Amino acid sequence: MSDTVTACVLIIGNEILSGRTQDVNLNHLATTLGGWGIQVHEARVIPDVAETIVDSVNEARQRFDYVFTTGGIGPTHDDITAVCIAQAFDVKLIEHPEIAARIKQRPTPDDVMASRLLMARVPEGATLIDNPTGGPQGFAMHNVYVMAGIPMVMQGMLSTLEGKLRSGLVVQSRSIRAYLGESTISQTLGEIQNRYQAVDIGSYPFFREERYGTTLVVRGTDPTVIDAAATAIMQAVIDAGETPEDLGTNV
Amino acid sequence: MSDTVTACVLIIGNEILSGRTQDVNLNHLATTLGGWGIQVHEARVIPDVAETIVDSVNEARQRFDYVFTTGGIGPTHDDITAVCIAQAFDVKLIEHPEIAARIKQRPTPDDVMASRLLMARVPEGATLIDNPTGGPQGFAMHNVYVMAGIPMVMQGMLSTLEGKLRSGLVVQSRSIRAYLGESTISQTLGEIQNRYQAVDIGSYPFFREERYGTTLVVRGTDPTVIDAAATAIMQAVIDAGETPEDLGTNV
Numbered sequence: 001m002s003d004t005v006t007a008c009v010l011i012i013g014n015e016i017l018s019g020r021t022q023d024v025n026l027n028h029l030a031t032t033l034g035g036w037g038i039q040v041h042e043a044r045v046i047p048d049v050a051e052t053i054v055d056s057v058n059e060a061r062q063r064f065d066y067v068f069t070t071g072g073i074g075p076t077h078d079d080i081t082a083v084c085i086a087q088a089f090d091v092k093l094i095e096h097p098e099i100a101a102r103i104k105q106r107p108t109p110d111d112v113m114a115s116r117l118l119m120a121r122v123p124e125g126a127t128l129i130d131n132p133t134g135g136p137q138g139f140a141m142h143n144v145y146v147m148a149g150i151p152m153v154m155q156g157m158l159s160t161l162e163g164k165l166r167s168g169l170v171v172q173s174r175s176i177r178a179y180l181g182e183s184t185i186s187q188t189l190g191e192i193q194n195r196y197q198a199v200d201i202g203s204y205p206f207f208r209e210e211r212y213g214t215t216l217v218v219r220g221t222d223p224t225v226i227d228a229a230a231t232a233i234m235q236a237v238i239d240a241g242e243t244p245e246d247l248g249t250n251v
Numbered sequence: 252m253s254d255t256v257t258a259c260v261l262i263i264g265n266e267i268l269s270g271r272t273q274d275v276n277l278n279h280l281a282t283t284l285g286g287w288g289i290q291v292h293e294a295r296v297i298p299d300v301a302e303t304i305v306d307s308v309n310e311a312r313q314r315f316d317y318v319f320t321t322g323g324i325g326p327t328h329d330d331i332t333a334v335c336i337a338q339a340f341d342v343k344l345i346e347h348p349e350i351a352a353r354i355k356q357r358p359t360p361d362d363v364m365a366s367r368l369l370m371a372r373v374p375e376g377a378t379l380i381d382n383p384t385g386g387p388q389g390f391a392m393h394n395v396y397v398m399a400g401i402p403m404v405m406q407g408m409l410s411t412l413e414g415k416l417r418s419g420l421v422v423q424s425r426s427i428r429a430y431l432g433e434s435t436i437s438q439t440l441g442e443i444q445n446r447y448q449a450v451d452i453g454s455y456p457f458f459r460e461e462r463y464g465t466t467l468v469v470r471g472t473d474p475t476v477i478d479a480a481a482t483a484i485m486q487a488v489i490d491a492g493e494t495p496e497d498l499g500t501n502v
Binding site: 015016017018019020021022023026027028029031034039041043045046047048052074075076077078108111112113114116150173181182183186187189190200201202203204205217219 | 265267359362
């Protein structure tokens with residue numbers, strides 16, 4: 001068992017790739033899973049195309065500890081995620097009695113109910129992910145977690161997984177803001193990165209209040225090393241003639 | 252030559268995967284390229300890890316007509332995109348005289364200049380993508396277009412490519428808003444999709460002004476078929492007892 005637990009996020013939906021919809025699910029997943037000790041190492045945005053979904057799921061579930069999908073579990077013809085997950089695992093698609101029971105709580109004409117019950121379909125052997133917003137549940141198949149695309153619903157489903165997933169080392173960060181150009185400090189920064197190889201140092205330039213600057217972010221799993229690298233970075237900023245601003249941890 | 256021109260977007264940067272930064276580049280690329288007749292068929296968010304970048308570039312440039320990357324072309328140690336593209340194409344990394352000339356326009360101490368000149372490195376044989384914000388240019392290597400991660404800079408670079416890329420059929424859309432549940436209309440919608448296979452019909456539920464509804468979006472390259480499918484959808488909404496709201500094209 002590794003100390004690092006990894007995840008891949010698969011964002012399923014033509015509407016993201018057409019530009020109609022701005023994805024916000026990746027950011028929420030990255031932040032939340034990160035806090036639980038699961039590091040998102042890759043994300044893919046893929047269309048509502050069965051072959052692409054099946055291939056992407058099969059590749060991702062081999063390469064990463066966890067796969068989290070969003071989108072494509074509604075009742076319309078373009079909601080093909082459940083079918084594709086079943087195909088990826090080569091199992092039957094079944095109607096899950098618990099989801100069906102929840103759907104049937106709200107009475108509706110027969111033909112509409114038939115459509116709604118499409119949302120009860122899961123691959124055989126799947127377990128459920130509860131949906132605190134009251135709608136149909138999501139599901140998990142081995143290491144693949146299948147959730148809704150609507151951010152509010154996805155966030156609700158994800159919240160029910162807290163404490164239930166395998167957890168690795170939590171990546172923490174410390175950020176330092178410096179009003180100087182990246183190039184002014186980049187050589188020293190590279191040296192600090194070499195000295196503290198247990199952390200990742202990122203440099204993110206910005207323009208605010210009419211001034212250019214860069215935010216220097218140290219990320220790692222050992223707070224002692226993070227702080228040592230951050231101290232070295234702050235000294236480098238001072239040596240460059242500027243005053244570093246310590247933004248603190250995990251901001 | 253195909254009527255459909257496809258693209259893959261590679262968003263390079265740990266800061267997106269950690270959740271520190273919300274990506275907005277994919278949405279801008281999808282919308283802009285879509286308008287030019289280039290369809291974004293996949294996007295990947297990948298970390299600042301050389302092997303991952305090289306592999307992703309090599310896979311994407313075979314599978315798609317174009318690849319657009321954002322991020323990792325600054326002057327710091329974590330800016331490894333240019334090195335990786337050179338490696339992906341198995342060519343040398345050179346200092347491009349035009350980028351170097353632009354960088355040298357602004358005087359700076361020698362050690363800082365050495366860092367800034369890292370941004371002049373491109374794979375041998377690359378052509379430049381101009382940078383209207385005045386900073387170092389991006390570059391293109393065959394079908395791979397390498398741009399900055401900062402949205403303002405990326406958008407500036409992208410704007411200079413207008414009219415210079417191979418263009419296919421432009422995907423257009425027409426959207427209809429209906430205040431009814433997806434399930435109410437999903438069966439009819441599936442039938443309409445079957446009837447008009449030249450378009451993609453998407454259904455996107457929403458909650459606004461205290462009411463649930465769904466936006467039905469018809470996407471395709473033939474306006475006649477789009478309009479025929481949209482008319483059928485509006486009739487289906489009427490048959491379901493609601494009043495469809497025609498939101499028009501490309502919204």
